Amino acid sequence: MTVMTREAAPGALASPICTGLEGRYRTLLEGPGADSAQWLAEQLERADQLPDELPVSPTALMQWSARKSAQVAKAFAAYLEARQQGAPRRYFATRSQAIYFIQQVAPTKAVDGAWLYGTLRHWQDPRYHGLIRTYLEELGDGDPRCNHVLVYQRLLSHLGCLEPVPLADERYLQGAIQLALGYNADEFLPEVIGYNLGYEQPPLHLLITTHELAELGIDAHYFRLHITIDNAASGHAQKSVHALWQLCPQIESDVFYRRVIRGFRLNDLGIDTPTLIAEFDLEAELVAALERKRGFGRYMHSDHCRLQGQTINQWLATPGRMPDFLQALQAQGWVRRHEDPTTSRFWKIIDGPTAAMFGIFSPYEMQLWHDWIAGDWQAPPARRLRPGSWEDSVSHLSAGDAPPPSDNVDELIEAMAGNRHALPQGLRATQAYTQLTGLAYGRPC
Numbered sequence: 001m002t003v004m005t006r007e008a009a010p011g012a013l014a015s016p017i018c019t020g021l022e023g024r025y026r027t028l029l030e031g032p033g034a035d036s037a038q039w040l041a042e043q044l045e046r047a048d049q050l051p052d053e054l055p056v057s058p059t060a061l062m063q064w065s066a067r068k069s070a071q072v073a074k075a076f077a078a079y080l081e082a083r084q085q086g087a088p089r090r091y092f093a094t095r096s097q098a099i100y101f102i103q104q105v106a107p108t109k110a111v112d113g114a115w116l117y118g119t120l121r122h123w124q125d126p127r128y129h130g131l132i133r134t135y136l137e138e139l140g141d142g143d144p145r146c147n148h149v150l151v152y153q154r155l156l157s158h159l160g161c162l163e164p165v166p167l168a169d170e171r172y173l174q175g176a177i178q179l180a181l182g183y184n185a186d187e188f189l190p191e192v193i194g195y196n197l198g199y200e201q202p203p204l205h206l207l208i209t210t211h212e213l214a215e216l217g218i219d220a221h222y223f224r225l226h227i228t229i230d231n232a233a234s235g236h237a238q239k240s241v242h243a244l245w246q247l248c249p250q251i252e253s254d255v256f257y258r259r260v261i262r263g264f265r266l267n268d269l270g271i272d273t274p275t276l277i278a279e280f281d282l283e284a285e286l287v288a289a290l291e292r293k294r295g296f297g298r299y300m301h302s303d304h305c306r307l308q309g310q311t312i313n314q315w316l317a318t319p320g321r322m323p324d325f326l327q328a329l330q331a332q333g334w335v336r337r338h339e340d341p342t343t344s345r346f347w348k349i350i351d352g353p354t355a356a357m358f359g360i361f362s363p364y365e366m367q368l369w370h371d372w373i374a375g376d377w378q379a380p381p382a383r384r385l386r387p388g389s390w391e392d393s394v395s396h397l398s399a400g401d402a403p404p405p406s407d408n409v410d411e412l413i414e415a416m417a418g419n420r421h422a423l424p425q426g427l428r429a430t431q432a433y434t435q436l437t438g439l440a441y442g443r444p445c
């Protein structure tokens with residue numbers, strides 16, 4: 001059992017003792033630890049093997065960013081044109097593939113913005129204000145409706161995916177890098193700036209993902225938010241270039257810029273988004289979900305439940321039999337694949353409040369069943385779910401009734417680390433920090 005030394009923040013819920021990258025990630029959620037700088041240096045060495053696309057001189061960065069943004073816009077226009085001509089979705093063949101993706105990147109999204117945490121203490125130095133404003137915007141300035149970690153948390157909740165699913169260790173890599181950068185920002189300032197430069201340029205896959213999630217009836221607010229707030233004209237992408245120009249020293253600027261490039265490359269460690277999405281295998285995911293449930297269900301069925309002569313308890317008794325179980329369901333007519341799933345007998349016993357097995361499967365598992373049964377069958381557009389209005393669902397949110405925060409800036413900063421900023425105390429601390437430091441954005445009047 002994991003002993004939590006702090007109140008659990010989103011994505012930091014108690015879990016078995018972890019090793020590897022997941023262990024590193026969970027340790028960093030608690031604080032910097034003794035060796036995070038050393039670990040970060042090792043990741044930078046790994047990233048040195050990767051190519052990069054930055055211009056040779058930092059003076060060309062604004063043109064580079066504008067050019068990149070124009071290329072993305074052009075490629076997205078071509079994608080939309082192809083879709084209008086009847087091309088299928090590029091990323092998400094099914095709704096379950098989209099939910100799979102949302103879960104796979106959850107550890108990274110649970111610490112959105114964390115690489116900039118260490119800039120907060122430099123609030124008296126105007127050269128840091130662009131980076132600090134970027135961090136504060138990631139935190140929604142302490143407004144839970146706009147805090148990116150909470151926006152993602154609500155998305156997971158809405159999809160019934162709050163329960164963590166087992167993820168490959170590598171899924172924790174980028175989140176761990178972000179936390180380590182945030183805790184070691186003074187020692188690794190050029191690398192933080194370089195990482196920020198790479199992370200804040202809206203990529204093509206973000207636009208396509210946002211478009212296809214909305215099409216599948218999934219609330220794409222988190223993703224849409226990053227198209228707007230990271231824009232290259234005035235958003236985080238532009239601030240990332242200004243931050244470099246302001247913080248790059250006059251002396252040995254080439255050494256500083258070389259380190260910026262190293263930090264930029266850190267973004268490319270691990271799997272890229274399109275490859276991650278393409279790794280989804282619907283039947284394998286369904287089989288894995290059933291295998292995880294198998295142990296709980298093996299004594300739960302009565303003996304008159306039989307499939308091909310065996311009781312369900314017998315089917316569930318030994319590992320590795322779930323692919324055969326799926327075949328048996330089809331052979332016995334419980335499932336008719338490539339047809340409307342609601343017409344399958346099996347679907348009728350798992351779906352709906354009066355179904356015999358209602359609640360056995362999580363919303364994600366239900367989606368896997370649905371999409372696996374549906375196969376080539378296409379639901380008429382009117383049957384697809386539409387997300388509710390985002391504004392309606394969050395209009396009542398506030399930072400809660402956390403105790404009044406300290407007026408000591410260092411204590412406020414402590415509460416704004418990692419993903420603790422998404423707790424009521426962290427939200428109140430963020431609001432107080434923006435007021436105390438004078439870094440709050442005024443509203444037009």
Ligand SMILES: [Fe+2]
Nearest residue numbers: 112113138148
């Ligand atoms: Fe964000």
Ligand SMILES: [Fe+2]
Nearest residue numbers: 200229230236
């Ligand atoms: Fe951003």
